Amino acid sequence: MRKFIPLFMVACIAISNASSWAQGAGEVFPNRPVTIVVPFPPGGGTDAGARLIAQKLSVKWGQSVVVENKAGASGMLGSEYVSRAKPDGYTLLIGNVGTLSINPSLYKKMPYDWEKAFSPISMIAELPYVLLVTPSFPANSTKELIAIAKAKPGKVSYASSGSGGGPHIAAEMFEKAAGIQLLHVPYKGGGPAAADVMAGHVDMYFATVLESIGSVKTGKLRGLAVSSLTKSPALPELPTIAEAALPGFDTSSWIGMVAPSGTSNAIADQISADLKTVINDPEVKKTLIQQGATPLAMTPAAFKARIESDRVRYAKVIKEANIQIE
DSSP: OTTHHHHHHHHHHHHHHHHHHHHHHTOOSOSSOEEEEESSOTTSHHHHHHHHHHHHHHHHHTSOEEEEEOOOGGGHHHHHHHHTSOSSSSEEEEEEHIIIIIHHHHOSOOSSOTTTSEEEEEEEEEEEEEEEEOTTSSOSSHHHHHHHHHHSTTTSEEEESSTTSHHHHHHHHHHHHHTOOOEEEEOSSHHHHHHHHHTTSSSEEEEEHHHHHHHHHTTSSEEEEESSSSOOTTSTTSOBHHHHTOTTOOOEEEEEEEEETTOOHHHHHHHHHHHHHHHTSHHHHHHHHHTTOEEOOOOHHHHHHHHHHHHHHHHHHHHHTTOOOO
């Protein structure tokens, strides 16, 4: 009888383990709170989009979805935090074109392996830029602006939210496409940059529709055109740069969600599908459009391709313009 007791215990342990495994395999995701990390301070476009999405996902999942701002190092602080998180779907990152596509070409050293750090989930929305000028600037169209810049090489100035950021990249692309020479005036953030353009200290500025729509509507800044191939639903009165002066011109910021590398395809696909449902919700679409964003859900594979294509495209701009970060 004693010989059979150990065998009986082993059998019980095996059955218990099998039961636990089966329970884990059939576990519904999510069954506890989810954290969405935004690698920027509160109040910006990425943060606003993240909070809107978090609220709706919380309702859909029946779980708390908490937004945490972990700002610093051009988005790399929060991105690193998520890259080191457990790949179980409970810690997610909402980044933008800068953190996911531009930074790898801008910084020689990053605190994580950008090629292997994340599993793409979905884009959330595109954020076209608006070509803005100070109200006193003597140009009422993109063609007039280009003509003035050609007549005064290096004299027309443009502000940016910082060297290597999306607005700086957009201005570099505009400069090359138009065959003009502009004077770059970098700032530490979009707020100071916009303030100096409003005050007339700098002539022009590229800012997302989300950031600039209020100033355009009140006349504090004059919008000439939008940078995407299609018009912005939030500012339908503005033409695209492509149709106004430079055929084919196209650049936009965007926000999207990624998970730590190693997240299972099943979880990534579920989050992506649920996110698509949220993004296509009429109330969410209306809010995003009013904020100047263009809702755009993608499959994980499509979003991965977009991140990579933008990385290649902007790497070329960074190299040709010799943009360097000290």
